[in-house]
Amino acid sequence: MPVWLRLCAPANILVVSLDAGLVADVSIQNGNPAGDVGLAIAVTDWKIHRLAGLFERELQDGGSSGRLYLESLGAALAVHLLRYYGQTRR
Numbered sequence: 001m002p003v004w005l006r007l008c009a010p011a012n013i014l015v016v017s018l019d020a021g022l023v024a025d026v027s028i029q030n031g032n033p034a035g036d037v038g039l040a041i042a043v044t045d046w047k048i049h050r051l052a053g054l055f056e057r058e059l060q061d062g063g064s065s066g067r068l069y070l071e072s073l074g075a076a077l078a079v080h081l082l083r084y085y086g087q088t089r090r
Contacts, residue, residue, distance in 0.1 A: 005042070014056050018074055018081075026078040027086070038087045045084070051077045 027035030
């Protein structure tokens with residue numbers, strides 16, 4: 001889904017893309033097999049901000065913590081997104 005945002009000042013942007021299979025697995029493990037993340041624009045969420053910062057730091061470090069660390073961050077982000085922005089697919 002295309003989304004646009006107009007910025008009035010310079011900004012740093014980090015895009016994090018989660019695998020749909022990971023989100024589905026997390027949704028099932030949390031008891032909502034039809035869970036999906038809804039669209040939310042211009043939301044200030046400090047948990048997302050902190051997790052994105054950890055992703056960014058790992059990129060800056062060249063992935064030195066390994067795949068398991070990144071997968072764990074992705075799972076934590078998926079849990080948060082489903083909990084606070086989740087919706088049931090119809």
